[in-house]
Amino acid sequence: MPALVTDSSSKKRKSGKNASAPSSKRRAVAEDNFAEKLATIQELENQIAESRKHYNNIATLISMLNVEKSAESPELAVAVSLCRVFGRLLAGGNLTESSRAAENEKIVAAWLKERCIEYQNALLAIMRQADPSSQITALTLSMRLLKERIAHIPGAENNVWSTGFFRDIFTAVVEARGAQDLQSEFITKFVKEFEDVRYYTFAQIGDYASTKRSSEILETLITILQTCDVAPDAEHKFENFYAKRDTKNKRVVSANSHKKQAQEAWLAILRNNLSQSQRKNLLRMMVHNIEPWFNRPELLMDFLTDSYNVGGATSLLALSGLFYLIQEKNLDYPQFYTKLYSLLNADLLHSKHRSKFFRLLNTFLSSTHLPATLVASFIKRLGRLALNAPPSAIVVIVPFMYNFFKSHPTTSFMLHRSIRDKDELAEVEKEGMDDPYDPNESDPHMTDAIESSLWEIETLQSHFHPNVAAIARIISEQFTKQAYSLEDFLDHTYQGMVEAELGVEERNLKKLPVVEYQIPKRIFTDRLLEEDGGVDSGAGCFMRGLWEF
Incomplete structure (x- = not known):
C-alpha cells in the first residue's frame, strides 16, 4: 500500500514568508527593547548625577559601549550619555585633585580620571573602526569632551591641545579606515570654523609628518592644509574660538604664529615621501595656496629647484613658484634661462601644460633688458619646433614671435636677410645655405640664432591647415598691430578646430572645398x-x- 503523501511545500513556503517579512508584533517588540535600553541608560545616568555612591554606574555604561573586542558596532546612545556624565563631572570639579583634599577624595578623582581616559579611548576606537555615521558621532563627542576639559581644568589647554586628547583625535581622524566622511566633517566643522583648532591642527601636522608616512596619509594631510587657503594678514582679528580660554593665548591670536605653524606643517610634508602625482599637485598650488603661509618663502627654494631639475612636466609646474622667489625674494638662480631653454622640446607642444608654460614664458621674456642673443634663441627654437608641432600649438607660436619682435626690435634682423654679394648669392642658389643656428647647443647665448633667419615661418605659410597658413602670414606683413593677446590663442585644441571645420554649413562659402x-x-x-x-x-x-x- 503506498504511503500517504502530505503537501509540506505549502507549509514551508508559509513559514519562509513569515520569517522573511517581520510582523508588526516583532517590530513592536524591537521598539520596546530599544525603549527599555534607553530607559536603563537614562536611569544609570540620573543615578550618577544624584549621588557619588552610584559612580560605579560609569563603569557599567562603559561596558555597555560594546567596544572591548571591536568598535565596529558601538552603542551610540551609551556614548552620548557618558559624554553628558563626564561633562557634568568636569564642570563640578570632580576630576581635579586638590592638594588639600582628603585621601579618599584623591582616590575617587584618580578613579574618575581613569574612567574618563577609558571613555576617550573608546571614542577613538569608534572613530578608527566604526561606520561613517558612528565615526562622525564619536568625533563630535570627543571634541565636546575636549572643550569641557579645557573650560573646567585650569592650565589644561596646553596639555590637551599639544600632547593630549587632541593629538589622539587628530591621529585617529587621519588614520581611520574609510574615513572620507569623518575627515570632511573634521575639516568643515572644526578646522575651517575655529581658529584655535586650525592653529593646533597645523602644529599636529608638523609633528606627525616629521616621520616618513605613506602616500595615502600624506594625501589626507595635504587635503587638510589645502582647505586652509587664506593666510591671515597682520591686521586679522581672531574672534572665532572653539575653546574660550584660548583667547588669552598670545600665540593663538597672532597671525605670525599661525603662519609659522602652517609653514612648519608644509615643510614637513614637502620633505616627506611624496609620490610624483603629489609633487605635481603641490607645485600647482604653490603660488596661491602654499607660499602665502610662509614667513620665509626662501625655505621653499630646495623643493622648487629640485623639482625644476627633474625635467618634463614637473619642471614646467615648478616654474611659477621658482620665478616668484626670483622676482619677489631675490633668489639667485644663475642658470634659470638655460634650464628654461632646455624645456622647449617637442613634448612640450603636445603637453597639457602647454598653455600655462607659454603664459609663464611670456612673463619671463617680457623684460626689455634681456640680451638679444637670448631672446633670438627662444624665437628660433620655437620656430624649429613649429615644423613638427600640432596646429593648435602653431597658432600660439606665431603671435608669440610677433610680440617678441615688437618688444625686442633688435631681433627683427631674423625676419629677412638679403645677400648682397652676387657671387655668394649665385653659390647659395646653386648649392643652398647652411643655417648658422645650432639646435644642439644648450646655452641660449651661444646658439648663433641671431645670425639665422626664420625660414621655418615661411615654410608654415604652406601648411596643410588653412588657419595655420593664414596666421603664419602675419610675419610677412607689416607690423601695424602693437601686440596680440595670447589669451585668444592659448586654448586652441584639436577639438575646437575640428568643430570649426564641421560647421561649414553655417558659413557662407562662395565655393565648396x-x-x-x-x-x-x-x-x-x-x-x-x-x-x-x-x-x-x-x-x-x-x-x-x-x-x-
Whole structure:
C-alpha cells in the first residue's frame, strides 16, 4: 500500500514568508527593547548625577559601549550619555585633585580620571573602526569632551591641545579606515570654523609628518592644509574660538604664529615621501595656496629647484613658484634661462601644460633688458619646433614671435636677410645655405640664432591647415598691430578646430572645398568621353591598377 503523501511545500513556503517579512508584533517588540535600553541608560545616568555612591554606574555604561573586542558596532546612545556624565563631572570639579583634599577624595578623582581616559579611548576606537555615521558621532563627542576639559581644568589647554586628547583625535581622524566622511566633517566643522583648532591642527601636522608616512596619509594631510587657503594678514582679528580660554593665548591670536605653524606643517610634508602625482599637485598650488603661509618663502627654494631639475612636466609646474622667489625674494638662480631653454622640446607642444608654460614664458621674456642673443634663441627654437608641432600649438607660436619682435626690435634682423654679394648669392642658389643656428647647443647665448633667419615661418605659410597658413602670414606683413593677446590663442585644441571645420554649413562659402588639389577628368578609364575630345592613352592607368574588375 503506498504511503500517504502530505503537501509540506505549502507549509514551508508559509513559514519562509513569515520569517522573511517581520510582523508588526516583532517590530513592536524591537521598539520596546530599544525603549527599555534607553530607559536603563537614562536611569544609570540620573543615578550618577544624584549621588557619588552610584559612580560605579560609569563603569557599567562603559561596558555597555560594546567596544572591548571591536568598535565596529558601538552603542551610540551609551556614548552620548557618558559624554553628558563626564561633562557634568568636569564642570563640578570632580576630576581635579586638590592638594588639600582628603585621601579618599584623591582616590575617587584618580578613579574618575581613569574612567574618563577609558571613555576617550573608546571614542577613538569608534572613530578608527566604526561606520561613517558612528565615526562622525564619536568625533563630535570627543571634541565636546575636549572643550569641557579645557573650560573646567585650569592650565589644561596646553596639555590637551599639544600632547593630549587632541593629538589622539587628530591621529585617529587621519588614520581611520574609510574615513572620507569623518575627515570632511573634521575639516568643515572644526578646522575651517575655529581658529584655535586650525592653529593646533597645523602644529599636529608638523609633528606627525616629521616621520616618513605613506602616500595615502600624506594625501589626507595635504587635503587638510589645502582647505586652509587664506593666510591671515597682520591686521586679522581672531574672534572665532572653539575653546574660550584660548583667547588669552598670545600665540593663538597672532597671525605670525599661525603662519609659522602652517609653514612648519608644509615643510614637513614637502620633505616627506611624496609620490610624483603629489609633487605635481603641490607645485600647482604653490603660488596661491602654499607660499602665502610662509614667513620665509626662501625655505621653499630646495623643493622648487629640485623639482625644476627633474625635467618634463614637473619642471614646467615648478616654474611659477621658482620665478616668484626670483622676482619677489631675490633668489639667485644663475642658470634659470638655460634650464628654461632646455624645456622647449617637442613634448612640450603636445603637453597639457602647454598653455600655462607659454603664459609663464611670456612673463619671463617680457623684460626689455634681456640680451638679444637670448631672446633670438627662444624665437628660433620655437620656430624649429613649429615644423613638427600640432596646429593648435602653431597658432600660439606665431603671435608669440610677433610680440617678441615688437618688444625686442633688435631681433627683427631674423625676419629677412638679403645677400648682397652676387657671387655668394649665385653659390647659395646653386648649392643652398647652411643655417648658422645650432639646435644642439644648450646655452641660449651661444646658439648663433641671431645670425639665422626664420625660414621655418615661411615654410608654415604652406601648411596643410588653412588657419595655420593664414596666421603664419602675419610675419610677412607689416607690423601695424602693437601686440596680440595670447589669451585668444592659448586654448586652441584639436577639438575646437575640428568643430570649426564641421560647421561649414553655417558659413557662407562662395565655393565648396574639394578633396583633390587638381580635379581629374576621369579615374577608372583610359578613354576620355567623346565630349572631352577623344582618346588619351595611359591616363587613369595608375588608379585603375589599384582595383580588380
